[in-house]
Amino acid sequence: MVTHYKCPNCGSDMAFDAASGKLSCPNCGRQDDIETFPEENIQQKFAPEEAKEYHCENCGAVLLTEAETTATHCSFCGAPVILADRLTGDLAPAKVIPFTISKDEAVAAFKKWTKNGRLTPRGFMNGDRIKKMTGMYVPFWLYDIDGKAEVAAIGTRMRTYQQGDTVITETDFYDVYREIDLSYLKVPADASEKMDDELMDKLEPYDYSDLKDFRMPYLAGFLAEKYDFDEDALFSRIESKIVPYIDTYIGSTISGYSTVSYTNKQINANKKKVYYTLFPVWMVYYDFENKEHTFAMNGQTGKVVGKPPISGGKVAAWFMGIAVSTFAVLKTISYLVGGVLW
């Protein structure tokens, strides 16, 4: 099943506009709210179940897609196309954060980001060799986590004072016990195999106040994927993500001690609720010195992540600059205080 959104005015294919948050017609400029878009202008056609071939409803060309793709462009006529049967049933996303950064804004934000690179080569900082920008909805699972922690520890309080020529150290030992209810909301993990986990983790956090119930028109004009890993497969990643958070919280409940050593720590975390969600990501493919560098930009906040090329000369210059000026400052201070340079 492929879906087009036809402009009620002129019949062109409409696409989601990040700036206004509406469906917008590239031809006549008409904008429509996603919630109120007239049903009769949604053109859908079911493809036979067995056929894995989709046809563009505009020009009839075969749509070439990967098995994970849920939204794309017709490679022949360029019309935004949504593969609706890949977004229904088990595959229907519950929530979506729409793009708030348009392509032009993304290009500008990326160029600005390249200028901040203190260790990147000079040529990279122009930011003018963007090969391709792709707006993509990446599938994430958001987990609501419910849990309990039971902790036993020995805490000490130390007091040191002097009496005559004797230093007296008094150490009080305490048995510390805590039972804690834990709750974490909407912890994300990306469910796409081709997205680098570390890169996607660094894109966080997203602003959940823009989290919307999923509607297909948000995807018009962007690429979208369906998940490769289901909610159970990713839970171990969520666990490894929240255990440090839980440790920090437990630590914050045990205060006022000089030292704390845990004798027993039991953490039990379960998923209470899971949301299949699409997050907006701009993928930036950048050519530099015959190598392609891939960056990802949070399509909501504009945060850029990805390994930029590093200039050895700049690293050396920064290191030398800092070391030499620190040395000069220390020498100056020792001269002012002690009256001697060497």
Next chain:
Amino acid sequence: MVTNSLFKINAMILLLTVLMLLTGTAAFAQTDQHIFDQAGLLSDSEISDLEAYAAEKSREQGTEFLLLTTDSTEGLPIETYMGDFFDGLADETGTENAVLLTIDIGGREFYLAGFGTAEQRLDNERVELVLDRITPYMVEGQYAGAFRETIETADRYMEYKPGVNPESIFFQTWFQAAVALLLGGVVVGTMLYNSGGRNTTTAATYIDRDHTRVTRDSDRFRNKTVTRRRIPKNNNSGGGFGGGGMTGGGRSFSGGGRSF
């Protein structure tokens, strides 16, 4: 920026050297004898070597470096004996700024004193540091070495402003270089580490404050330990005495001495 500050330091060193040369030689009376080896502890060649060295450093520092050795302090404490000797020397030659090392081979004691400007520039604390360095020479009977070490170290210490500890690690060039390199490494390392984007989520990002809470807690006192440690008394091996004082002729000095 870097070359600029280096240039500034060079200029400062130059200026300092010029100032020292100008002021150092002025306004101080010079004796031509620095070594009064009444006990005959040094050989002739040692004496002539050390005389030359002491004369050179005395000229540079504006302070006479003197050595007095004796078989006996005639029943007087070594400070008094030394004070009387210096009163006599000062009255005769007009030398008021001096660093004087006295060795009493009969009582097996030695005493280092700073007179005039050296009372400040080689204060009691610095005298102790010099004594620490020369005590091994004294114990081994290398009296020439002890005096040479005294001149060298006192000369170095007196460059520092009064009151600061010249052996402080913060004045050591190797330490300053190590701190500078370490800081450079840490800062650049952090920049490299963060060049690919930083993780900005924290333990508070996804927490549900309404439902995360402590449901039961207890902090029960269990036991108490008390440890006592005596502060060791500052006992220098061989026994030390000092703190300076006043000579019979009314010259005050800094100083300290030890037995060996």
